[in-house]
Amino acid sequence: MATSPNFLESLIEADLAQSPDRALQTRFPPEPNGYLHIGHAKAICLNFGLAERFGGSCNLRFDDTNPSKENVEYVEGIQRDIEWLGFQVEGHTFYASDYFDKLFSWCLGLLQKGAAYVDEQSLEEIRAGRGSLGKPGLESPFRERPVEENVALFKRMRDGDFEPGHCVVRAKIDMAAKNLLMRDPVLYRISNAHHHRTGDRWCIYPTYDWAHGQSDAIEGVTHSICTLEFENHRPLYEWCLEQVGVTDPPKQIEFARLNLSYTMVSKRKLLPLIEGGIVSGWDDPRMPTLAGMRRRGYTPEAIRAFAAEVGVSRVNGVVDMVVLENALRDDLNQRAPRRLGVVRPLKLVIENYPEGESEELDAVNNPQDEAAGTRKVPFGRELWIEADDFQSEAPRKFHRLTPGREVRLRYAYYVTCTGFECDDDGHVTEVRCSYDPETRGGDSADGRKVKGTIHWVSANHAIDAELRLYDHLFASADPAAIAAADDVKQHLNPDSLEVVCAKLEPSLASAAVGEPFQLERQGYFCADDDSTPERLVLNRSVALRSSWAKIEEREKASQGS
Ligand code: ATP
Ligand code: MG
Numbered sequence: 001m002a003t004s005p006n007f008l009e010s011l012i013e014a015d016l017a018q019s020p021d022r023a024l025q026t027r028f029p030p031e032p033n034g035y036l037h038i039g040h041a042k043a044i045c046l047n048f049g050l051a052e053r054f055g056g057s058c059n060l061r062f063d064d065t066n067p068s069k070e071n072v073e074y075v076e077g078i079q080r081d082i083e084w085l086g087f088q089v090e091g092h093t094f095y096a097s098d099y100f101d102k103l104f105s106w107c108l109g110l111l112q113k114g115a116a117y118v119d120e121q122s123l124e125e126i127r128a129g130r131g132s133l134g135k136p137g138l139e140s141p142f143r144e145r146p147v148e149e150n151v152a153l154f155k156r157m158r159d160g161d162f163e164p165g166h167c168v169v170r171a172k173i174d175m176a177a178k179n180l181l182m183r184d185p186v187l188y189r190i191s192n193a194h195h196h197r198t199g200d201r202w203c204i205y206p207t208y209d210w211a212h213g214q215s216d217a218i219e220g221v222t223h224s225i226c227t228l229e230f231e232n233h234r235p236l237y238e239w240c241l242e243q244v245g246v247t248d249p250p251k252q253i254e255f256a257r258l259n260l261s262y263t264m265v266s267k268r269k270l271l272p273l274i275e276g277g278i279v280s281g282w283d284d285p286r287m288p289t290l291a292g293m294r295r296r297g298y299t300p301e302a303i304r305a306f307a308a309e310v311g312v313s314r315v316n317g318v319v320d321m322v323v324l325e326n327a328l329r330d331d332l333n334q335r336a337p338r339r340l341g342v343v344r345p346l347k348l349v350i351e352n353y354p355e356g357e358s359e360e361l362d363a364v365n366n367p368q369d370e371a372a373g374t375r376k377v378p379f380g381r382e383l384w385i386e387a388d389d390f391q392s393e394a395p396r397k398f399h400r401l402t403p404g405r406e407v408r409l410r411y412a413y414y415v416t417c418t419g420f421e422c423d424d425d426g427h428v429t430e431v432r433c434s435y436d437p438e439t440r441g442g443d444s445a446d447g448r449k450v451k452g453t454i455h456w457v458s459a460n461h462a463i464d465a466e467l468r469l470y471d472h473l474f475a476s477a478d479p480a481a482i483a484a485a486d487d488v489k490q491h492l493n494p495d496s497l498e499v500v501c502a503k504l505e506p507s508l509a510s511a512a513v514g515e516p517f518q519l520e521r522q523g524y525f526c527a528d529d530d531s532t533p534e535r536l537v538l539n540r541s542v543a544l545r546s547s548w549a550k551i552e553e554r555e556k557a558s559q560g561s
Pocket of ligand 1: 031
């Protein structure tokens with residue numbers, strides 16, 4: 001698809017034109033402290049996509065500098081999710097922990113030339129001494145320590161002579177700098193946590209700021225693309241690279257992170273939902289994680305199309321969840337086979353259909369794809385129809401079943417409602433009708449028209465399934481409000497999961513886990529891993545575009561014209 005280049009593409013194009021012998025090298029640098037979410041998908045599509053587009057390469061680099069929060073499960077989950085999106089990580093996977101030796105010796109170099117020092121203030125003292133926007137910071141009493149002392153202390157830190165929090169290494173930059181991050185930032189801290197790759201070899205770990213730029217440089221990254229909140233880290237990124245003598249430093253460029261309505265994209269904040277048992281895990285189909293979306297029935301194609309559609313900019317905004325849902329609908333509309341299934345079943349009895357008999361009718365598999373052909377669906381005297389498709393007293397505009405009205409049963413016959421039965425509470429338990437045998441296939445020979453078409457399944461042949469119908473996990477549309485909450489649980493939508501017992505056409509007995517299909521008039525579904533041979537469990541991936549949305553679109557279109 002030829003689209004005009006975004007600001008990143010223009011910038012990279014210009015840079016590559018200036019140094020024609022250098023290939024583009026990007027990276028995606030997640031911290032393995034959780035599973036990837038839809039916001040990460042945007043960054044992945046961007047970094048791997050740019051590499052594809054410019055014939056360069058993109059690394060997956062784990063920012064594994066905080067061992068107390070990180071583990072192998074997350075590393076593997078992240079690799080799997082990126083590959084699922086369609087990008088290759090094999091041969092392109094690196095770890096900041098691969099560079100711990102190098103980062104250590106670089107830091108030693110800084111101490112030796114007096115550009116860093118070991119600070120024995122407590123973390124609170126350091127924080128308080130940093131000052132604020134209008135107030136310069138206070139220099140640490142340890143700032144002017146002699147070089148030999150700094151070097152000796154740093155080695156003792158490495159050798160485990162001190163408890164965590166006893167001291168840190170800080171860069172010696174400028175305690176009066178306007179940018180607070182330049183006020184002697186911490187480069188190394190002590191932690192006794194076991195690291196998932198380096199084990200217990202280290203008890204000091206570099207901070208993000210000390211590890212990130214240098215890791216980029218080691219890997220020959222040309223463009224280090226990150227989200228806008230890192231803009232004020234850029235001077236520090238450049239300072240560190242200059243200090244360690246990198247001659248052709250990578251260029252940090254920022255873009256706006258993805259925010260999605262009704263969603264919160266932060267691994268750290270999603271974790272309590274799992275720990276608190278609010279959702280079933282990182283792959284709960286309501287989660288904005290790629291693992292959850294995959295289980296729910298999202299396709300990599302839909303997510304990549306979504307990322308392309310939202311594009312990149314330098315202005316933070318909120319993308320409407322509907323844009324994501326429509327990307328899935330557009331993808332599945334092309335390729336998902338259609339099936340018949342009744343979500344809230346109500347019995348329909350055809351009084352003039354012979355008892356004990358049945359037949360098979362032809363149903364179209366995919367109106368978007370003629371090659372998908374047709375299939376046989378069984379039909380009989382007793383059917384299940386959608387409870388919503390019947391009203392005992394209906395307004396004139398109701399085109400579905402009500403006493404005296406004729407409708408089409410999709411792919412089958414015209415039927416006319418002759419009556420209904422209720423239980424003691426007045427709930428309709430059964431609808432009765434007669435059919436016109438001359439309308440087999442769904443058309444009348446005499447040209448008689450009906451306004452409504454409803455779907456059905458044969459009661460004798462139907463299979464039962466548990467349907468999990470999902471709504472937004474959060475009740476609030478404003479992602480900033482959700483993210484700002486001390487406890488994101490305050491914003492949960494209590495109705496985010498509804499479980500119903502549905503009746504499906506028998507061909508769905510062989511539905512494979514994750515394979516999408518459309519239940520006509522209902523939405524897109526796929527079988528969940530929780531399915532057993534006895535019980536099929538389906539996830540609703542996304543409902544069909546609601547009739548409301550269609551009406552609104554029509555109204556908008558007519559206003560526009
Ligand atoms: P989280 O709070 O989810 O842990 P993070 O930014 O700390 O978010 P990282 O694992 O450090 O998570 O992120 C890896 C990369 O993904 C970073 O380069 C980051 O800029 C990018 N990223 C994270 N969230 C988003 C988002 N919502 N939109 C676009 N890019 C994102
Ligand atoms: Mg992070």
